[in-house]
Each structure stands twice: as C-alpha cells, then as structure tokens.
Amino acid sequence: MAYWVGLTGGIGSGKSQVAAAFADAGVPVIDADVISRSLTADNGKALPEIRTQFGDDIFDQDGRLNRAQLRDLVFRRPEAKQQLEALMFPLILSEIKQQQQKYSQAVYGVIDIPLLIEQPEFMVLANRILVVDTLEQNQIERVRRRSHLEDAEIRRIMASQASRKEKLLVADDVLPNNGTIQELTGKVDRLHCYYQARFLYLSRVNL
Structure with a gap:
C-alpha cells in the first residue's frame, strides 16, 4: 500500500x-486540477450533468463547454458555485481514488x-x-x-x-x-x- x-x-x-x-x-503525482479539466473536456464525464443543471447557454455550437462563461456564472452567483462543487467534487474524488490504485x-x-x-x-x-x-x-x-x-x-x-x-x-x-x-x-x-x-x-x- x-x-x-x-x-x-x-x-x-x-x-x-x-x-x-x-x-x-x-x-x-496525481493532479486534481488535471482531473477536473478532463472531466469537463470534450466528452468529459461531468458535461451531461453540467448541461442539465446550468443549461445549454454555457456550451458553444459544437457542444464544447464555455469555461469563461461558466466561471463568470459561478463568480456572479454563489449558489451556482455551490452547485458546481457539489457536482464536480464527488467525480474528482472518485477519479483520484482510481488513480491511487495504479500506484x-x-x-x-x-x-x-x-x-x-x-x-x-x-x-x-x-x-x-x-x-x-x-x-x-x-x-x-x-x-x-x-x-x-x-x-x-x-x-x-x-x-x-x-x-x-x-x-x-x-x-x-x-x-x-x-x-x-x-x-x-x-x-x-x-x-x-x-x-x-x-x-x-x-x-x-x-x-
């Protein structure tokens, strides 16, 4: 172990x-930020739930997440920040645990x-x-x-x-x-x- x-x-x-x-x-070295970005990259695991919770407006015409728009939304609305963290943190935690098993x-x-x-x-x-x-x-x-x-x-x-x-x-x-x-x-x-x-x-x- x-x-x-x-x-x-x-x-x-x-x-x-x-x-x-x-x-x-x-x-x-396991990087939580790298994991977070991979979850929200093209075809990332977090994208369907992000779309469900925050709508289509934060995605471009090709279906890619508009990170700048999401950051702006989270900055302006504290409740949106809490929503995003509640969505992302369990996914990041799970991915880190999976990577730990590799080492x-x-x-x-x-x-x-x-x-x-x-x-x-x-x-x-x-x-x-x-x-x-x-x-x-x-x-x-x-x-x-x-x-x-x-x-x-x-x-x-x-x-x-x-x-x-x-x-x-x-x-x-x-x-x-x-x-x-x-x-x-x-x-x-x-x-x-x-x-x-x-x-x-x-x-x-x-x-």
Whole structure:
C-alpha cells in the first residue's frame, strides 16, 4: 500500500513547482486540477450533468463547454458555485481514488489538491498534509508576472482561499518558498528522502 501526501498551497505559493520536483524525483503525482479539466473536456464525464443543471447557454455550437462563461456564472452567483462543487467534487474524488490504485506498489505518492484545506472531504485521501508556504507579497508578485492580473483581482482570489494561518494549522509539514527555484528544489529533494525513509519504515512496521 502506498502512503499519500496531500500537497496544497495558496495561489502563487509555488505548489506546482513543488509537484513537478517530486515528479522529477520519480514520485507518482496525481493532479486534481488535471482531473477536473478532463472531466469537463470534450466528452468529459461531468458535461451531461453540467448541461442539465446550468443549461445549454454555457456550451458553444459544437457542444464544447464555455469555461469563461461558466466561471463568470459561478463568480456572479454563489449558489451556482455551490452547485458546481457539489457536482464536480464527488467525480474528482472518485477519479483520484482510481488513480491511487495504479500506484499501490509505490512507497508513497503526492496528490496535488489546491483546495485541500477548503474542502475537508479530500483529506481522507492523504496520510500527511504538506503546505507550500510563502509571504503574501510573493504570491501577488508571482501571480502578476504569470497571469498579468491586477493586484485587486489577485487579492480577491486569495481571499476566497483558506488563509495562511488556516493552512498552517492543519499542516503536517510546511515547505517555505521565499527563495529561488533552486533552493525550493533542494528542499523538495530533502523532503523526498525523509518521506522515502519514513513511509518505507511504516510499511515494514505495518506488515
């Protein structure tokens, strides 16, 4: 049985870089965002129910989901956001569990879940929670460079996520990311060695 680390962090924290570093080290990485996009891609499992709940207007003439229009709807109507989450989260949860089975022989794996803290039902998937932590100003600067958003929009997104304090309270491990990519990669490498040793020992104890 593989052990699983739930990886999370706020927007601009560097979580995706951490996930990539784990993958480069040979660790299985399951990405909840990739799963979510696949569920809403052409012929995705979520599309029939999305059409039923939100109507034909958010689909184009070729039957493709208009993601921008759906995002706008969810932003304007909080009840629509709740509807979409109630629809999507069980599907994402089920798909993650299926993917976990593929890596049952690994020592451990990583599940990249941006809303792990905000949606506690996902915590059952992980044995430990790893939070990528950074200063608020770093988040704003990174997102501004990457996505060219205004500061007010970035702060709005940050406000919709769990606070830094809330994340740190539930973390088993915290990975500070206030330096260079090289420094971050080195920290991941050390954490990987720790996880390998810890989970290998636990797997032997629990035989």
